[in-house]
Amino acid sequence: MNKTQKGKGKGIPKRDDNHYTKGLPAPLVENYEWKDLANCKDMDTEIFFLPWGARTTTKKKLEDTAKAICVSCPVIQQCLEFALATKETYGVWGGTTPEERAKILEQRELEASGYEIAN
Numbered sequence: 001m002n003k004t005q006k007g008k009g010k011g012i013p014k015r016d017d018n019h020y021t022k023g024l025p026a027p028l029v030e031n032y033e034w035k036d037l038a039n040c041k042d043m044d045t046e047i048f049f050l051p052w053g054a055r056t057t058t059k060k061k062l063e064d065t066a067k068a069i070c071v072s073c074p075v076i077q078q079c080l081e082f083a084l085a086t087k088e089t090y091g092v093w094g095g096t097t098p099e100e101r102a103k104i105l106e107q108r109e110l111e112a113s114g115y116e117i118a119n
């Protein structure tokens, strides 16, 4: 490696590592039509994506508002699985916060590795 190559491309994700497409279902209608049935279909997305840096109490209140909409959503499970598959790190999806989804993913990884979780 010469000096001009040093650091070249640093920080730029490889095509396969692209966060925005990795884990997304194939772009087929049947993989996304569940969104047409969502309770949030015509709602403001700001309800589900909190303002950056929201304080803890505000964050909890806003997340609870979003979760109250999700709880009766007919596609809550599809929404949750979509967010888990894409490792969505922002917003309330399928009635869960990013922190709750991280715990679900961690638990699934442990279970897949054969680790038994005591209840």
Ligand code: SF4
Pocket: 038, 039, 040, 041, 048, 069, 070, 071, 073, 074, 075, 076, 077, 079, 080, 092, 093, 094, 095
């Ligand atoms: S579960 Fe919540 S975020 Fe997901 S589609 Fe339904 S209302 Fe929207």
